[in-house]
Amino acid sequence: MSVGATDPATDSFVAHRNLLFTVAYEMLGSAADAEDVLQETWLRWVGVDLDQVRDHRAYLVRITTRQSLNRLRAMTRRKESYVGPWLPEPLLTAPDVAQDVELAESVSMALMLVLETLSPTERAVFVLREVFDLGYDEIAAAVDKSPAAVRQIAHRARRHVDARRPREVASPAETRAALESFQRALATGDLQGLLDVLAPEVVLLSDGGGIKQAARRPVSGADKVARFMVGGLGKNERPLTVGLTAVNGSPALVVHLDGELDGIMAIRVEAARITGLYYVRNPHKLTHAESETPLTLR
Numbered sequence: 001m002s003v004g005a006t007d008p009a010t011d012s013f014v015a016h017r018n019l020l021f022t023v024a025y026e027m028l029g030s031a032a033d034a035e036d037v038l039q040e041t042w043l044r045w046v047g048v049d050l051d052q053v054r055d056h057r058a059y060l061v062r063i064t065t066r067q068s069l070n071r072l073r074a075m076t077r078r079k080e081s082y083v084g085p086w087l088p089e090p091l092l093t094a095p096d097v098a099q100d101v102e103l104a105e106s107v108s109m110a111l112m113l114v115l116e117t118l119s120p121t122e123r124a125v126f127v128l129r130e131v132f133d134l135g136y137d138e139i140a141a142a143v144d145k146s147p148a149a150v151r152q153i154a155h156r157a158r159r160h161v162d163a164r165r166p167r168e169v170a171s172p173a174e175t176r177a178a179l180e181s182f183q184r185a186l187a188t189g190d191l192q193g194l195l196d197v198l199a200p201e202v203v204l205l206s207d208g209g210g211i212k213q214a215a216r217r218p219v220s221g222a223d224k225v226a227r228f229m230v231g232g233l234g235k236n237e238r239p240l241t242v243g244l245t246a247v248n249g250s251p252a253l254v255v256h257l258d259g260e261l262d263g264i265m266a267i268r269v270e271a272a273r274i275t276g277l278y279y280v281r282n283p284h285k286l287t288h289a290e291s292e293t294p295l296t297l298r
Contacts, residue, residue, distance in 0.1 A: 017038065025091065027072055029115070032288070076120070084217075092245065113205075121153060130154075183242050203219070204276075209284060261286055
């Protein structure tokens, strides 16, 4: 092999790495666990006789899906003892993710939480079929089911998700406008300003993981959410800065207290008002947001 050359296994893995990471992340909701799955996928991939593999992409997706399923089942047990609401790990995403409307919705906090209500196999089938448009035969090989069974699972999962997903997908511009109004009101402690941008049925979920202070239960209703935000972040004695960023394909807020990252807040917008707030404070879920460059997911 010449200097600087790579082998076919490495070339294929690198070419499909973004896709494999997104498959794992959408199944797990955790960037750290998705990275572990990619490492496990690589270790298995380098032991494969590539002369016997017709479609490298399909084979890699199959390995990634199976490793993700194994990890997802273990994570389900961990979540049962998690302190307070569990939220997906936020991902800083590149602008091209927001431009792909279907991809942006599929990694949004709102839809990722809906995927949490599926069984592991349903989640795998939904992600592979609805997000990546894989054929039933290919999915069947990945989840070790018959194509007929996969069709039934896909139909059931789609019906389940459609009943719970946001009624409409706000454009990045609509989301940014609502977010900027929310940012101004939060930075100035303007209670009425918060009430103006929050929908009456808004729900706040905050994830401190038992490490950072956070509401142990969902906070519902515009008045309660506004007062919770003003009474919490708004009255913190340490210097507070609230900036704009892009998380999971949508505009979001990054909160710093005294120069240190305190959390990332994603929102769900419908009819120009905020219906969902997702505030991740658990420091274990913020390591990628602190150290990683924005991700391209395909």
